[in-house]
């Protein structure tokens with residue numbers, strides 16, 4: 001708890017304004033940040049520069065938790081005020097599993113920061129040869145497809161980090177978080193869309209698919225690469 005207060009008070013800023021040191025967190029924000037605390041502590045130990053940002057008012061469609069980058073630092077953005085869907089992802093989660101799920105979601109966001117800081121955002125591993133599946137003639141549509149694919153891959157990586165984190169910290173509850181993620185990802189507006197990470201989630205169905213004894217980022221990388229090959 002002490003760590004969280006220090007973390008929040010050192011880093012809490014409001015979007016579009018200078019730091020607002022007197023900002024008070026809502027009960028929902030406190031709940032999420034408290035659950036996220038072990039992941040944020042780990043991120044700090046990995047020298048990932050993450051500031052926590054609280055949006056004074058969410059815009060329609062804002063994800064409650066998201067990662068942004070500003071001035072070469074990562075920002076974990078909470079958009080929960082005025083957001084009726086702030087806790088939609090927790091809707092069917094039993095109370096005693098809420099923290100577990102929030103931790104996995106936070107690890108997902110931290111994975112985006114890790115990829116960015118590694119300088120590999122929207123890239124594929126060295127030596128990976130892209131299959132030329134973009135046969136669409138329309139340039140705009142082709143660009144959209146490429147954009148979706150790049151985002152989908154980042155989301156896939158981040159989902160795997162969320163699962164690898166769960167395996168590392170809560171091995172006995174891995175199946176619960178996997179099932180929850182599977183359920184979330186099965187609800188796709190369009191197959192192959194930005195968040196259609198089903199391929200990677202399926203690869204991680206059995207936790208033994210992850211290699212042991214490495215960071216969650218490295219563990220995720222191996223499975224992610226497998227997924228990239230399958231995706232082709």
Ligand SMILES: [Zn+2]
Pocket residue numbers: 108109112154155158
């Ligand atoms: Zn994401």
